[in-house]
Amino acid sequence: MVPVVKKEKEEDIRSLAQLKEWIRLNREFDIIGLFSVLHPADIADLIDNLDEQEKIRLFSLLDVEKASDVITELSDVSREQILEDISDKKLAKIIDEMDSDDAADVIAELSEDQARTVLEKIEPEGSEDLRELLKYGEDTAGGIMQSELVSVNSDAIINKALSAVVQASDEIENVYNVFVVDNDGKLIGAIPLQRLITSKRNSPAIEAIDNTIPSVDVNVDQEEVARMFEKYDLVDLPVVDGKNRLLGRITIDDIIDVMEEETSEDIYRIAGLGEDDSVFSEPIESVKKRLPWLYINLMTALTSALVIGFFENTIKMVIALAVFMPVVAAIGGNAGSQTLTLIVRGMALGEVTFENSKKALYKQITVGIVNGLAVGIIIGIIAYLWKGMPVLGMVLGLAMTINVFVGTLIGTLIPLSLKWLKADPALGSHIFVTAFTDAFGFLSFLGLATIFLKLLV
Secondary structure (H helix, E strand, O other), rough: OHHHHHHHHHHHHHHHHHHHHHHOOHHHHHHHHHHHHHOOOHHHHHHHOOOOHHHHHHHHHOOHHHHHOOOOOHHHHHHHHHHHHHOHHHHHHHHHHHHHHHHHHHHOOOHHHHHHHHHHHHHHHHHHHHHHHOOOOOOOOHHOOOOOOOOOEEOEEEHHHHHHHHHHHOOOOOOOOOEEEEOOHHHEEEEHHHHHOOOOOOOOOHHHOOOOOOEEOOEEEEEHHHHHHHOOHHHHHEEEOOOOOOEEEEEEHOOOOHHHHHHHHHHHHHOOOOOOOOOOOOOOHHHHHHHHHHHHHHHHHHHHHHHHHHHHHHHHHHHHHHHHHHHHHHHHHHHHHHHHHHHHHHHHHOOOOOOOOOHHHHHHHHHHHHHHHHHHHHHHHHHHHHOOOOOHHHHHHHHHHHHHHHHHHHHHHHHHHHHHOOOOOOHHHHHHHHHHHHHHHHHHHHHHHHOOHHOOO
């Protein structure tokens, strides 16, 4: 039996090969037929694997409704290429079909002039909603919420709430909760759809409210919103302003995107990469984003070179030291990276805060000491058996123990310090941890070797 995943992959490959053949033969009707039976995400995957001109050509074959679904699924690079070519008139029609949160994201990617032109071509009501959403920071609850929702007044009965859901079904794709507001538009609570359906038709809607569903302020960071979804197992979250007026809602699909975005951002920043850099970015753009960090890395690497140069005479007298120098630096760097990853991820999940940072630091120090001793003893024995020099084994073991401990300590302190300075804890952390463990590893190993030099020669 062919595994499902493998079979789907083979079908994707065949579809892509078939698509390219149809493009070559200008068989547009066959392409349109293929797209009519594919999910928007699958169409986006196919378009992402084409050349720029092919992407633009195939996207132009999509009807407005399908295009509105596909454009949000495209990679950043593909979407940027298509947005640069598409006419303002067609783009306005596509945006008119989109959920307000997705539409606002697309508008935000346009130039100021193009955004203004497109907004003028959209229906006045939709345009006003988008202008309101664009006022909020893209990484806040307001930046990821959508204005489409179902709400009823506090004096409504269940039957009226059900009617509101039915009436909104053409405009709103997924309804999870019906929100109850007072006469001033202030949020009172939310009624889950399942509870709404099972309630008596003539009972007051306000009695069916689920008090466990929280709300979130419009200015809260999207990471905190994601943590709320995880903590309370939410599928839908109302967004309110400072006066508790209902502004919009955030749905689970938006939060999945946020989680992916935040995880990618942390990984990129740890490595010193721009969050909008990708494998298929223009080479010149990637160079601009990566080169500054490489220069910083070069400066930190020169620090290690200076440390080694300071002990040049020691290395000349005991050549065996050069063999083990990379080992000390590598293991220390790895220990630092392990701790760094745990701390940065813990901060992102809200597990590590300034309040419990001392506890986290003490725990990591304990781990660093134990790991350092465990690795130091083993490498010391290996050095002794390999080179037949017991003092070299002792020096190497001590240096390894010290550097693993220091790497763990630095892996904890660097992200905490960056957070204290109100910078992203992941920002270039890996570069700084590696630089410090390399330099300190060489310093401890060669320094100890110099102290015990008379016993080594």
